[in-house]
Amino acid sequence: MIHVLGNSANMDEAIKFCKKFNLILIEDCCESLGSHFKKKHIGNFGLAGSFSFYFAHHICTIEGGAICTNDKNLANDLKSFRAHGWIRNRSDRANFAKKYKLLDEKFLFVTTGYNVRPTEINAAMGLSQLKRLDYYLNRRDAVVKKISRILLKFPHLEIIGLKKLNNDKKQKKNREHSWMNLPLLYKVKSRPKFLKILKIFKKNNIETRSIIAGNIVHHPALKKMKFRIGNKLSVSNEIFKYGFMIGCHPNISLKAINSLKKAVSECKNI
Ligand SMILES: Cc1ncc(COP(=O)(O)O)c(C=O)c1O
Secondary structure: OEOHHHEOOOHHHHHHHHHHHOOOOEEEOOOOOOOEEOOEEOOOOOOEEEEEOOOOOOOOOOOOEEEEEOOHHHHHHHHHHOEOOEOOOOOOHHHHHHHOOOOOHHHOEOOOOOEOOOOHHHHHHHHHHHOOHHHHHHHHHHHHHHHHHHHOOOOOEEEOOHHHOOOOOOOHHHOOEOOOEEEEEEOOOOHHHHHHHHHHHHHOOOOOEOOOOOOHHHOHHHHHOOOOOOOOOHHHHHHHHHEEEEEOOOOOOHHHHHHHHHHHHHHOOO
16 A cells, blocks of 8 residues: 555554455555654555655655565565575575575575666665655655745645644654645636646746546556456546646755746636
8 A cells, every 4th residue: 555645644544454354564655755654654564665765755866765574584585586586685595505405506596586676876875865864854844834835825726635744843753744745636626727727837837747647547557457446536536637746845946936936826817
């Protein structure tokens, strides 16, 4: 399950659901580094949690990410998966070497695998940013706060998740939202007017994006997959039709903030 755009999901519900249907819980935390649920960092609730350090995320190692798990076997298998399926980085490699004496342990393959090994350069970038993560997250809060004040002039645009804005800078475990982007919802629900808003943002050099996939079932990739729709997906459709994201970079420029102010004042006239 995914913690979307910094917003930690309700893990009590998720755990209950997984127990009920006998499911393994894996958390995708790629958009929510630094976010907690009831004071516990996300990614620690199930078998494993994944994190992305691709740019536009909270820290950036150019490409790459991390997976956390307390399961030693999974950790070992992941180390094989990321490197061709061989045993070199496994803590239990001696067992395999002993069992397959005929094979060269440097080239002993126990599974299919990929080549997604992180480099020293990626790690150095990530580790140095990790030390400043709280600073970045606090800066992102400040940017969201600033943008929320600008949007008071056009309250038809609602910041999704604003009520989870973190006001407690000292207690980082209280953070239940680590803003990655700023998702906005146009509450008037008029498509022509919504499209005008996007145009105004573009004219003012403010990049907008759909809120991730909007509603994934509308995408052609889904045509190739078997799936069942459980209900009307009315919330996903609302987000698909009337939602968009803008950035909330910790070092946003004054020029960008002024462009946003201008765009918002133009939106008032649509
Ligand atoms: C929820 C989610 N999962 C996975 C990914 C993929 O991460 P990566 O690009 O590091 O593979 C992303 C990327 O933005 C994401 O937002």
